[in-house]
């Protein structure tokens with residue numbers, strides 16, 4: 001059983017693996033977080049079908065066909081659960097049973113706050129994916145672990161909750177967080193080239209009466225994401241009233257700033273690499289654009305005034321002509 005579960009859990013959406021040809025592989029997922037389903041194999045026209053419930057897959061909205069033929073659902077909903085089949089030419093090369101569990105039912109427990117995960121309640125239990133990497137190095141960080149709701153079966157392997165046909169259980173996925181500290185330079189994958197940030201936002205205006213939500217690109221509940229305000233690292237333990245808050249539904253990929261936040265610089269890092277830089281400032285004061293609009297309105301007024309003046313001159317001229325030669329216009 002333990003071995004079988006380990007095999008199931010190798011298939012977390014962040015690292016979707018090719019599936020065996022003879023049976024669908026089960027992919028548990030958490031709604032509103034991206035899922036990538038691979039379509040293995042060489043050349044050949046890739047077709048994705050949703051075979052249960054049978055539906056044509058439209059590549060619009062959240063669904064996208066990636067260059068290698070993989071299917072990416074950017075923000076799946078529980079109703080997107082079902083069987084997805086990938087074909088190359090006439091051959092079926094992969095088949096996935098996707099179980100999207102409702103993030104609205106996410107149970108979050110932070111070990112640093114003494115919170116505990118849900119206990120199993122037959123036939124439901126949580127199957128945990130591996131702990132993610134520490135979200136930063138050289139300073140205290142946090143690491144997280146996602147867990148999916150599974151149900152034991154009378155015979156055969158446990159199946160994730162939320163597959164079509166299964167009744168909806170009163171239990172959702174889980175997120176577990178704990179503190180970590182890792183030295184810098186020992187990170188696995190640290191030899192990857194450091195690319196340029198994916199996003200650079202300047203003069204992002206702050207709302208004084210509303211929350212500001214910053215989304216770290218390419219981050220999700222499945223990836224280690226770290227935020228920094230000016231030079232201060234943010235984490236879940238320090239969060240208090242009036243402080244920036246990490247949104248749990250995205251695993252901290254979204255930072256929520258309370259109304260009235262001060263102008264600051266925010267960085268987000270995914271897997272230790274800078275992913276975005278946000279410069280937040282007050283709403284812009286009168287700008288050159290607005291000055292240009294003023295100038296445009298003044299020119300418009302001048303042109304209209306000149307036209308009216310010319311029309312008046314013409315009318316006056318006609319009247320003058322009539323007065324000098326009465327009847328001239330009628331004859």
Ligand SMILES: *[C@@H]1O[C@H](CO)[C@@H](O)[C@H](O)[C@H]1NC(C)=O
Pocket residue numbers: 229230262263264265
């Ligand atoms: C960031 O630095 C600016 C300028 O020094 C300061 O006004 C602001 O309060 C700081 N923001 C945070 C969140 O510490």
